[in-house]
Amino acid sequence: MMKPYLKVKGRQVYGKFLIKGLMIAMLFPISLSAQTNKGSKETINSTDIPGVVKGKLTNIYGEPLFGVNIRSKTGGPVVSSDNKGEYSLMIDSGEVAIFSLKGYLTQEVSVSGSKLDLIFTESEKSQLSVYRLYDTQKKSTSILSTESVYTRDLISSPVTAINNALTGRMSGLTTLQSTGIPGLDAADFSLRGQNPTILINGVPRDVSSIDPEEIESVTVLKDALATAMLGLRGSGGAILITTKKGEVGKQKIAFTAQTGLQTPIRLPKTLDAFNYATLYNEALSNDGKATIYTPADLEAYRTGSDPMGHPNVDWYKEVMRKNAPFTRYNLSTSGGGNSARYFVAVDYLDQQGLLKTSDKNTYNTNSDFKRYIVRTNIDVDLNKNLTLNLNLFGRIENGNAPGTSFITSFGGRSVNLGINAIFNSLATTPNSAYPMFNPDGSLGGNKDFQNNVYGLSTQSGYTLSYMRDMSADLSLKRTMDDLVKGLWIKGLVTFNTNLSEVTSRGKTFAVYQGMNGPSGITYQRFGTEGTISAGNSVNTNQYKNFYSEFSTGYDGSFGDHHVHALASANVQNISIYSDLPLTYNTLAGTLSYDYKEKYLAEVAMSYSGLNRYPDGKRYGLFPAVGLGWNIAKEHFIADHVKWLTTLKLRSTYGRTGNANAGYFVYNQYFADGAGYYFGPGSGTFVFSVGDQTLANPNITWEKAAKFNLGIDVGLFNDKLTLTAEYYNNKFFDLMQTRGKSTSIIGNTYPFENIGTTRYKGIDLTASYRNHVNNFNYFLSGNVTSNNKIVEYQDEVFREYDWMKRTGQRTDQTFGYLANGFYQNAADITNSPKTVGYIPVPGDLKYKDLNNDGIINQFDVTALKNNKPMVYYGLSFGFDYKGFDFSALLQGAANRTVYMGGPTQWEFQNEGKGQAFEQHLNRWTPETAGTATYPRLSVGANPNNQMTSSFWLRSGNYMRLKNLEVGYSLPQRLAAKVKLASIRVFANGMNLYTFSDSKDYDPETFGVSYPAQRIVNAGITIKL
Structure with missing residues (x-):
């Protein structure tokens, strides 16, 4: 049999790049791209050698793939594709050639003939390795609970915050988008019900507004073993964001331009003036008051004959635009040689708001958001054992808003x-x-x-917000193979600074009431016509973060035994404004072992402390352990069940911590209280001194005992993968205020470590990827079931079990159980009496749970069921001959939302409020059998608007969260204009929602800025 053989001769590859607009990146040595690429080889002409197969390897966009490893399955030397994606391999016909490249699906192809071109699909990362704290690990030997999503999925979503691109992508991670304000529309997320720690390139940072095209992967770490090394920040799990790095190869330049339109998903459905006035009269009659709108008034509202005296203004239509543009540009370059690699990217985003503006203004009053990002990641091999890594990140955010402002700080940003x-x-x-x-x-x-609404939007001046965020990471890594093969040491220092400020230039405006009189229209003015104020800038946030770390690791094999070890010592110092620094100190380590990738074990622990705890009580030990068994590696399985690639059982258990320390609350503080004047005349003003909240000298960190049991299944060479996990996490020593405290001491009780909750559930993930010739397709789904129960809290005495908070969901709503409407006087007489209220027909009636004939606080109970909430996602797609398609469905089940408030209740604000379409189906004697809303009242109704099950609504939904279609021009056509590839695409977010109600969005409802539906199109050009 002819052995695989390749004869090569060296060739130097040079590349230089110059991209205008790289800003900070221009300060760095662009000559890195001119490093000698000794790994690039040029194959000889193989047409004269018998048994040679050659071809070209590209990705789905037609781009040539450099560095693909090719070998015969029977063994022999490994050859690689060159910069043009071309290769040449000596191999007998009928043998199987294996093609592999990091980040792509490995292909095994039976050789037939002398030419073989292949197209590769990105997916190998998720099949071969997993990201973990501080390094990566072979997936076959990992027993951690982790899950990752990669660049291709992230960039298919037109978003401003990476949070929104993660929705529905990974089990265990749930999101909730509560607002659509430009630049502040990032969804809140939780990991198995907790707030995770966010790390970017291994450094704890909370940066959600980041360019998705600079991200290589986002990984969630769910169990105690995966986060034990975080110490006092490990209880909530972790989200790892890993940014891209340069790779050996020719210079790559990519430019993406995209633009789209944002439209509100749903808006409250208000009543027109005629229906409003009709229902208002009815509500007054129900309350025993005289009506105020005459038949002539109603007719004028109906016909619109008197727009000044009887207006009918659709405020949403008049103040809001139907849609708003969304624009984003991204430019990146990467490459390098064996001595240095680089990745540089700049990104610009412009997200405009939904408010209309006035041509009379010389300034902008819309709620716009602009973001500028620069990132450079550079790796330099100072010698064969020593590598320097420099990561620089800069971000500027500019916001604009109407002058009607109340500014606060949220997440390091100014919020208008x-x-x-x-x-x-x-x-x-x-x-x-x-x-x-x-x-x-x-x-x-x-x-x-x-306050005319249009005036608030366009005539109140404007407010500018500014945020600057910069970070620099510098590390040196030394491999110690010259001493012990597989040993390395690394030092890292990083600095991050954030500054936010707001400049308000407000303006007052007057409104006028027009009245028809004998001499024409006269006007009465309310308010003052003002001019734009000079304004002043206010610093709303100032943040500094210094992090340093020293780590060492070892990876080695001894026959069939493999050992991986890592130890780390790190310090993080965080300063916010003039507060004393918050300082974490952590020593951590992990040791893993496997035998033939069959029997797996790992232990991890950390010794972590925080300076916000009392002396002598600042440090704690957080250990975790895990075991695994890959049954598919056993001979009795591997020799007989060829289609079973993986059957791995794994379990972990550990103790983690959460630093919820407050600001040195173990010390008793005094502060200025009320003041008085002493002495003659104006006297001298002297403050009194008062105690602050009582100190807690025994404060300590919150703790969690976390258990995870999982099974991983891989079938048909891992084309079909299944993962199921059960978790049971007990969180205890939670900071809570005692419910049994008394006010007799005249002070506020402190938070104490007394609470206990339990979170348990199931995470399921399944994925199938395959191809038929050049048709590649995939289907992937995930389901998360999470139940969160209060096991103990120091609650006040409650006489009946149904009143108790212990044993209920942590997000439980307590109130009365609605029992229909009172139908008539007899119904009221025969029903329990409501304390402090005399009901009338059409009012809500409630269940008397203790059967004492009275509706009072003893009838308040848990309103939601204690079943676990379920979140799920389903993604699918394909690519074929340049066409690609992907879609994501995401949703939730067994979810309820409370719908009280001004967009649900009628005529609020002392009778000056709005009314909505749901009020048309109110209770009247004629609609008693079909009504879905109580009888109408003007202003607050103490009975009908009490917290009750009547105002709970289904929060179940399923969204077409993301959809993308694209087409890549054939590579031969792109090459004619000296390009590697050209791809055009269209995508969208929140395209359609299936839910139990059409009256409200299940995530963003009420008076909030609405969530957006985005339809977007763009082009990506690569050189």
């Missing part, structure tokens, strides 16, 4: 709550309140409504 004030006004201002404009062009208004 004036946007929320405008959307609150949109939801609560009746269509009949006042005309938007009077006949003379002035803003409409009156005594009751002195």
